[in-house]
Amino acid sequence: MSKQFPADQAPVSAGPIPTGPVPPAHWAASYEEEPTQASAPPQANGMTALKPFGWAKDNLFNTPLNTVLTLACLGLLWLVVPPAANWLLLKASWSGSSEACREAAGACWSVIVVKHRLIFFGTYPYDEQWRPFLACALFVAMLGASGVRAFWRPWLAGAWALTLVGMGVLMWGGVAGLSYVPNDRWGGLPITLMLSVFSIAIAFPLSILLALGRQSSLPAIRTFCVGFIETMRGVPLVSVLFMASVMFPLFLPEGVTVDKLLRALAGMTLFTAAYLAEAVRGGLQAIPKGQYEAADALGLSYWQKTVLIVLPQALRIVIPPIVNQFISAFKDTSLVTIVGLYDLLTAATVATTDPEWRPYFAEVYVFAGLMFWIFCFSMSRYSQWLERLANRYTRR
């Protein structure tokens, strides 16, 4: 855990570590000058001098096997890239009618131009679609803002409360002169975004409790958590969603109904929580026993120890698997189609059923895929940044 070095071999960046009395000033001067030259990695100059050819020779053609592999890869690229570029961009048709598309040899992006409102907003009343647009824009902006470190202040919670109210008003309406839109008419991007973000946001704290519960010394709690996690992990999400939407209402008393969207959300949340709990547990197990002992010896209570010492360290370790799970949950929202909800992918499918544009379903799916990719890739990049931030000082 700890890195030890004698005082005179301290890393260059940290400077000399003062032990006891401060060293005389002339020490510091000589100390700072010296390592600057010595610290540059020796091969750095030689590498850049040779430039691309040298680099390629060293890395791509250095052995017979590598030469063969390099040539094979180049051949493959030659086969794949030009046709792909032609279809996607060069020979694609970007606007106009479906007739124009029939002439073109490439992709028919006009289908997106024509159908994008349906893909993004599903069956939401056409003239009111600025409302889900605004709601999504607000939502994405807030998600982006929440990732910025400077905004991690108490007021962010307030801003989120306002955003959620605002989104509710925009989506449902029924107040402030907005017409009422029941949520079975919602569809497309808002459904995908809300289902994934809300289910992840609720599942994450839940998963921490489950992971802690799994390590609890109380048998009842432990058994419950293990049972829950293993049950959820043992069944496909599709069946969880079915249970939530078909079976769950059977258990409710007469007259009580829970909204379809909410039921799907509950199913997604519980499912995601079970998987996340296992990721979190991995982090808990990586915390050395000494950390618990130090916290105990200082007199911290169980919750103080958990919240102040254990979780901050455990969660840092498991940022990659947690984000992996977030990404997976985001994509899994597309499964809600089986309980009759219109997420982005379902809306895209509906867009392809128009006979006039039916031949261009591939373009629609490429576009829907691109939308998913944008969100997933952002999450992935963000997690890399977060990881660097979290591990900046804690070298283990």
Next chain:
Amino acid sequence: MTENAIIELRKVGKWYNSYHALRDVSISIKKGEKVVVCGPSGSGKSTMIRCINRLEAHQTGHIIVDGIELTDDVKAVEKIRRKVGMVFQNFNLFPHLTVLQNLTLAPIWVRGMAKSEIEEIAMMYLKRVRIPDQAHKFPGQLSGGQQQRVAIARALCMRPEIMLFDEPTSALDPEMVKEVLDVMTELAGEGMTMVCVTHEMGFARQVADSIVFMAEGSIIESGSPAEFFENPKSERTRQFLGQILEH
């Protein structure tokens, strides 16, 4: 049994599953006394001092710290942990917190002290362990000796009446041992009650009021450093001293 003992162990027995780690250990430590515990590896030294703040639970006998008996009662354990500071072989600093945060965390959350107040006190302790300029670094950026001094300061910030040390210098490179022992010697001079597992016999000779020698889970003998070093009673002790004083 002593009247004014601050730590009292009476016939303490401790098992790890079926392994008998402590056998009828009895010891009585007065306020302000410095006790050095030594003995071969696996003799139960760590186990004994970890029982004093109940990082380990004993199964038979009694442990009484400052008049409070250690039982399953959580309240009693909490009270005792506030009085007893502990320093570990591997420092066990919190790597995600700065040095200053390491020091102030427990006083803020356990003692309910104001942040500004305890920060001032923490800086004072950092000065005493001679690393005030490292207050805003993270433990991973410090040398082992510095980390151990931070760990001592962290324990002191809780204003303990008793300090337990479990081989505080054995994970350190030789040149850092002295800086930690110096801090401990200074602390001893201020009248702190100390129980210290260590093989630093120079330190023991200089600081200890009594030395306890353990083997196979029992206390073989205890006495003043003079008696212990010059005139050990048991063969086992002589053997141990022979080994340890060789190098």
